[in-house]
Structure formats: structure tokens, C-alpha cells
Amino acid sequence: MNLELFLLLAAALFCVGLFGALTQQSVVMLMMGLELMLGGVIVAAAAVRHYIAPATGDGQVLVVLAVTAMALEMAIGFAVVTALFRAREIDMTDLAAELKE
Amino acid sequence: MTDGPLFWVLGVSAVVGGVSVFRFDSMARATYALLFSLLCVGGEVMLLGLDYLGVVIVLMMTVEMAVMGVFMIMYMMNPAGLTPMPMLHNRRGATVISLVVLAGLTAGILLVPWPSRRGRPPADATEQLGLSLMGPQMLTMMTLGMALFATIVATVVLATRRGRYDRLGDGLGARHADDPVRGGVGR
Numbered sequence: 001m002n003l004e005l006f007l008l009l010a011a012a013l014f015c016v017g018l019f020g021a022l023t024q025q026s027v028v029m030l031m032m033g034l035e036l037m038l039g040g041v042i043v044a045a046a047a048v049r050h051y052i053a054p055a056t057g058d059g060q061v062l063v064v065l066a067v068t069a070m071a072l073e074m075a076i077g078f079a080v081v082t083a084l085f086r087a088r089e090i091d092m093t094d095l096a097a098e099l100k101e
Numbered sequence: 102m103t104d105g106p107l108f109w110v111l112g113v114s115a116v117v118g119g120v121s122v123f124r125f126d127s128m129a130r131a132t133y134a135l136l137f138s139l140l141c142v143g144g145e146v147m148l149l150g151l152d153y154l155g156v157v158i159v160l161m162m163t164v165e166m167a168v169m170g171v172f173m174i175m176y177m178m179n180p181a182g183l184t185p186m187p188m189l190h191n192r193r194g195a196t197v198i199s200l201v202v203l204a205g206l207t208a209g210i211l212l213v214p215w216p217s218r219r220g221r222p223p224a225d226a227t228e229q230l231g232l233s234l235m236g237p238q239m240l241t242m243m244t245l246g247m248a249l250f251a252t253i254v255a256t257v258v259l260a261t262r263r264g265r266y267d268r269l270g271d272g273l274g275a276r277h278a279d280d281p282v283r284g285g286v287g288r
Binding site for chain 2: 001003004005006007008009011012013014015016017018019020022023024025026027028029031032033035036039042043046047049050051052053054055056057058060061063064065067068070071072074075076078079080081082083085086091092093094
């Protein structure tokens with residue numbers, strides 16, 4: 001095992017999540033893509049901390065930051081979906097496009 | 102000695118689980134596939150010597166996916182996958198973008214001369230995290246706290262059926278709120 005292998009795993013997770021975030025019409029499925037992308041960020045941060053700077057706590061703080069971002073993204077995402085569903089009875093990104101006007 | 106095989110098993114499982122999320126017709130299965138993938142991510146974090154954060158990720162993702170499953174059943178048209186339907190758009194463009202990003206990241210990972218390891222890992226990584234968050238990274242911790250508090254307020258505001266304009270009118274000029282149930286202090 002080395003840093004590059006962990007980073008390649010992180011890149012693979014990030015890009016799978018990116019594909020999901022770009023293709024999914026459902027807001028909830030889109031959020032699943034974002035979760036996968038953040039999963040990749042977590043693996044990358046933990047690997048960089050382990051293989052480059054294990055003596056400082058900064059890498060761990062970055063992991064905490066990413067984990068918190070996952071929780072916040074889900075909470076806000078579901079609240080937005082709830083508000084969107086109440087207003088328009090939709091949960092699809094394509095149908096919410098008129099909100100930008 | 103088992104770290105190498107564990108890395109491959111967890112890594113491949115995480116990616117396969119992630120891909121499965123977007124291949125399943127059933128939303129319930131997609132949720133469990135994502136949970137499986139993120140549990141493997143937690144395992145990889147533990148492999149990297151961050152046991153505490155790995156366990157936090159495992160516990161948090163288990164609860165998060167349970168909540169997500171509830172929302173799936175609430176909002177999805179086809180939660181059980183009984184009548185498969187495509188819910189994708191721009192598949193070709195997304196595939197191209199994802200592959201280009203993957204190629205760029207892979208090239209960067211393999212071509213960048215990564216610095217060598219500086220320093221030694223502490224005996225207790227959890228203690229290191231705690232000291233860091235309560236010391237030099239205190240501002241990060243305070244920002245996270247404020248972000249969490251703002252999220253609590255924002256989610257309640259967004260999820261509440263009646264807002265202040267519903268209660269007090271468009272100009273917020275009503276003397277008394279138009280609530281279906283009387284309540285509050287002194288009313």
C-alpha cells in the first residue's frame with residue numbers, strides 16, 4: 001500500500017459520485033452522488049495525513065470537516081426537498097428548473 | 102500483514118458499492134449500496150490509523166442512510182423498484198466529464214512528486230485530534246459549530262409548513278398571528 005493507491009481509490013470514488021450527481025434527476029439520488037464524492041475526499045485526506053504529515057492533526061481535522069459537510073449536506077438537502085415538495089409537489093431536478101426564473 | 106489484502110477488498114467493495122448505487126432500480130437497494138460503500142470508506146480510514154474517525158464514519162453513515170431510506174420512501178416515485186424507470190439525464194455528457202476528471206486526477210496522482218513522510222504518527226491519534234481541535238484548529242471547530250447551528254435553524258425554517266408571512270400576512274402587518282391553534286405566551 002502507498003499514498004498513490006489510496007489517492008487512486010479516492011479519485012475513483014469521487015468520479016463515481018460526480019457521475020451520479022450529474023446524471024440523477026432525483027434530488028435524493030443527487031445527494032447520494034455528493035456523499036460518494038465526499039467519501040473520496042475523506043479517503044484522500046486520511047491518506048495524505050498518514051503518508052505525508054502524520055505528526056500534525058491537520059489531516060484529521062480535514063476528515064472531521066468532510067464528515068461534518070456530509071451531515072450538513074444531507075440535512076439541508078432533505079429540508080430543501082421537503083420545501084420543494086410542499087411548494088410544487090416535485091422531487092426531480094428537471095422539474096425544479098423553473099425556480100431559477 | 103493483512104493490511105494489503107484488506108485495502109484491496111475494502112477499496113474494490115467501496116467502488117463497486119458506489120457504482121451499484123446508480124445501477125439499482127430500487128431506491129432502498131441504492132441506499133444500502135451507498136451505506137456499504139461508505140462503511141468500506143470507514144474501514145479504509147481505520148486502515149490508515151484513524152480508528153476513532155473510522156468508527157465515527159461507520160456509526161454516522163449507518164444512521165444517515167437509515168434517515169435517507171425514510172426520505173427515499175417518502176419522495177421517490179418507485180421506492181421498491183417494482184416498475185423500473187430511468188431517472189437519468191445527460192448520461193453521455195456526465196460520463197465524459199467523469200472520465201476526464203478521473204483521467205486528470207489519475208495523471209496528477211501518478212505524476213506529482215509527493216513529499217516524503219515528515220514526522221512520526223503519535224501513539225494516540227484520537228488525542229492528537231482532540232488537542233488539535235481544542236488548540237491550533239480551534240477556529241475550525243468554532244466555524245463547524247456555527248455551521249451546525251445555522252443548519253439546525255435553516256432546516257427547521259425550510260421544513261416548517263407555515264412561515265411568518267403565512268402567520269402575519271404579506272406585509273407582516275397583522276396584529277395577531279393567524280394560527281390554526283391558539284398558543285404562545287399570554288394569548
